[in-house]
Amino acid sequence: MAKAIVVEKLSKAYQLGDFGTGTISRDLERFWARVRGKEDPFLKIGEVNDRTTKGGSDIVWSLNDLNFDVEQGDAVGIIGRNGAGKSTLLKILSRVTSPTTGSVKIKGRIASLLEVGTGFHPELTGKENIYLNGAILGMRKAEIKRKFDEIVSFAGVERYVDTPVKRYSSGMYVRLAFAVAAHLESEILIVDEVLAVGDAEFQKKCIGKMGDVSRGEGRTILFVSHNMDSVRSLCNKGLVLNNGEIIFNGDVNEAVQTYSIKRFKSSTTTTGNIPLSDSTVIQLFQIDNLPAVTHKDLEFTLIIKSSEINTTSSLVLLILDEYEQRLAVADLRNSDLFRISSTQNTYEVKGKLKHLPFLPGIYQFGLYIQSHAVSGNFYNLLQFEVLQKPREEDILPYDLSVRGKIEIDHTFVIK
């Protein structure tokens, strides 16, 4: 496949503090430095991409030596924490600002939706703004004219098209703006969290439109969002940024997981040699089939070893959420447990949590053990993330905050 975007050694430095905002002393200082033939202190450091100066100076490298390619037709989710450099990257790609070093090569036209409604003039009518906004995005007048009806009906604002946009509801405003951008014939579309606004119906339409865009017409999409669900449902590739550097570039599911692990540094899906008492250790405790996905089975292995016979009367798997709230338990007692633990030093449990009913998020496993040598609750033995199950329809999942505590596996028919 042909490459749509090639980014090479891309870096962007920002000056911390009061750069050129008009404090006289600082301006004079910089001016004086230049008069004496010295280099501007800002530019001097900016020219050498030296990481070691990072801590000492007031330069911050918002992007640091990025190298990546994007293939034509890919939908790439760019994820990372606040300040990871996502927006800076998009700003450079959409040519709003220039990089400090490095280069980006792009094939095709770029439409960027960094913030919807850019250039909308409140006094102008919807119609006038469609033309103006389209032109700002790089469309020719004839092109807008051709797509005008389509844009209006996509936005669902037929009735308001001759009303100044200052009287629009914020939802209408956003819909109109998105509609204009979505109809731009560009090979590359850059989207920055615009879907957060708009109602479910419109979100669905946008996803559908963007889906058409990336699959049907071979458009390339760069999508920034903090909503892992929308990233997973829209994108096939993922790029994880952390402190201005790429820490992962590849399949979107792995990217989301990398990001989550990065976010919750303590995430462990396998562990061993955890002493429970003087004589007993967890030799191995692990999740066997990663990633954990809602409504998929989750398999685990637990090996408990003791230096003596350790008759066990209770063994319970505890499942807690990230706030250490107990959500469920899995009772692991059966006659085999009593028999083996009474005759051998070591026993192994292989288990399966069927149709994992958890929402996407971070969870942990703990154990409750009542035995000859050990008794008590042991928390935080394993941490793992449950991922959103693959999207079946072109519908964006609702926000996690409104989806309750468990994910019910369900079917329905609409007649």
Add this chain to the structure above:
Amino acid sequence: MSRVPEEDWDITITPKSSLFDLRIKDTWHYRDLLLLLVRRDFVAFYKQTILGPIWFFLQPVITILIYNLVFNNLANIPTDSIPAPLFYLAGTIMWNYFSDCLTKTSTVFKDNAAMLGKVYFPRLIMPLSIVLSNLVRFAVQFTLFLILTFFYWTKGFSIAPNSAAFLFPVLILLIAALGLGLGMVISAVTTKYRDLAFVVTFGVPLLMYTTTVIYPLSEAVKKYPAYSWIIKYNPITPVIETLRYGFLGKGTFSWGLLGYSAGITTIILLLGIIIFNKVERTFVDTV
């Protein structure tokens, strides 16, 4: 991995570009935007006003009435035997066009930071749209000037238009280019140093007195022979003088001065475009 040859890329983003890479082709592609922005400015100007476009007339009319009262009647500054209102109007519309271009262009980054910070289009479009929007306004005011000239001519005043009037398009070009060029220089500098913005606010109205808006050049030369060069070599003076000479038949017209004015204007415009292009690439980070 196969490398795509360099020339296949549509866009290449690098930290620095050539000083003279003005992206003219890019700007041409966005010509529709230019026109739409002009339209926007024009429409937004009189939205929710009762008088609408009449405001374009009222402004210069009131100005020349005041000038007439203060400078002609009170201060007794002669107007080269041209009817005073006509004399002032010729100077005022030219000066207003220049000062509008200059002041609006000088704050173009600041005024449009929200828009320019979100989406790319050739930045040169913004100042160009300002110059064109003001040209619309100028055209309306110039019509007023023609009407007034005709009015005085029918009244029997000695008004003698001559072939210098054909220089009119050149004059417009010069005044627009000068306003645009100076404005762009200032806009580029003010993204970092706001101080100059304040200088513009009080400096531009004062600068008017160094051109021949309210007095004829001949009078200035007569009264202040030692200092009149400041007025004479103000690149706007030859433009106003030529306009008066061409349409009203009175004024100081010389090819030398006009040529000088054109030279200065070209230099300032080029300087403006170059500085502007240099700053527009990263102004988002500093504005």
